[in-house]
Amino acid sequence: MDFRWVExxxxxxxxxxxxxxxxxxxGKLTRLEMVPVDGKGSPLTTGRVSxxxxxxxxxxxxxxxxKSMNAVRYRIMFPRTDTQLCISAVVFGNDKxxxxxxxxxxxxxxxxxxxxxPITVSFxxxxxxxxxxxxxxxxxxxxxxSSVLLKIGD
Numbered sequence: 001m002d003f004r005w006v007e008x009x010x011x012x013x014x015x016x017x018x019x020x021x022x023x024x025x026x027g028k029l030t031r032l033e034m035v036p037v038d039g040k041g042s043p044l045t046t047g048r049v050s051x052x053x054x055x056x057x058x059x060x061x062x063x064x065x066x067k068s069m070n071a072v073r074y075r076i077m078f079p080r081t082d083t084q085l086c087i088s089a090v091v092f093g094n095d096k097x098x099x100x101x102x103x104x105x106x107x108x109x110x111x112x113x114x115x116x117x118p119i120t121v122s123f124x125x126x127x128x129x130x131x132x133x134x135x136x137x138x139x140x141x142x143x144x145x146s147s148v149l150l151k152i153g154d
Contacts, residue, residue, distance in 0.1 A: 002078075002112040007037065008090055009073040010103035011124065016093025017065040019074060024058040024086040030079050034063045036071030044071060053085065060089075099123050101140040125150060 008019065019034070030053050036044040047068025051061045065074065078085060089098035090107065100107070104124035111119070125138035133152055142149040 004110045004112050005075050005077050006087065007073050007075045007108040008100065009106045010092065010100065011105060012103050015103045018093055019063045019065060020091050021061050021063070021076070021087050022059065022089035023053055023061055024088060025053045026056060027084045029055045030083050030085055033077040035075040035077055036068030037073040037075050038070060039072045043075065044068060047071060097140055097143045099143050101125055101143065
């Protein structure tokens with residue numbers, strides 16, 4: 001599925017002021033833009049950051065969030081042109097995981113098709129397990145594949 005944007009909303013107050021994406025660009029040189037978004041869902045004019053993705057390249061790219069202090073969410077805008085760009089990880093700071101579990105983030109994906117609402121996925125580890133286990137401390141050990149390995153308790 002192709003997306004217009006991906007929006008990341010950290011659900012904890014203190015989080016690193018950078019986002020690292022792992023991208024795969026099998027096509028030509030392209031650009032991603034990160035747009036800070038306020039609590040009402042409006043894009044902010046200050047604090048926007050863009051990054052160039054080299055042609056035929058796979059690896060991490062970093063985006064600095066330090067100039068977007070009033071943001072509640074961060075929207076990654078995909079190029080409007082036809083691209084095969086794929087994001088396979090989104091983390092804050094130097095997290096070893098592939099997804100923002102520590103920030104209990106919500107990630108919303110806006111499809112390119114018309115008249116479609118965003119698809120939102122929770123990265124709160126407590127949402128993975130049933131009650132009463134979700135009241136315990138949960139730590140993500142590995143999220144590198146199509147499953148998640150976690151530790152519940154101590």
